[in-house]
Amino acid sequence: MNGEPLEETDSFTYLGSTINKHGGTAEDVKARIQKARVAFIMLRKIWRAKQIKTNTKLRIFNSNVKAVLLYGSETWRSTQKTLTF
Template sequence: MNGEPLEETDSFTYLDSTINKHGGPEEDVKARIQKARVAFIVLRKIWRAKQIKTNTKLRIFSSNVKAVLLYGSETWRSTQKTLKRIQTFINKCLRRILHLKWTDKISNITLW
């Protein structure tokens, strides 16, 4: 700009979404999962609280954690890999909210 060459980068952040030079959503999905993980951890006292109903916890999860996770997702090119990463993260969160252990043998289909 103004006669100076532009710096070339592999990725950059625009409107809180990470965009890479190949146009794929991988970096943004990875960043979104990390931000959603932080939001989930911040709310850990709520997930552990016995006096809060499960339905209320799930609503809090949707409005806080899933909102962070899926922000800007309408611009992502959906691939099986991307969808699987998002689904895996959501399933892990739901299992923690519901206090399910892996030994409980609850399928992901039943979880939903």
């Protein structure tokens, strides 16, 4: 581009999703699971708080952890490999 060579990569992250040259979704699913784990751990104080009702905790989980996990999932291919994660 403009006389500069472009670097070729096997995978990259675009808008939070991992894209690879093989078109698979396994890497993206693994990355999303890890990001959801981090989101869950960051809310550790909320999960342990006795003064917060379970219903409120579920709403926080659904809006924060699940949202991180499922972002971009509508583009994932369902394969046997991704179903076993």
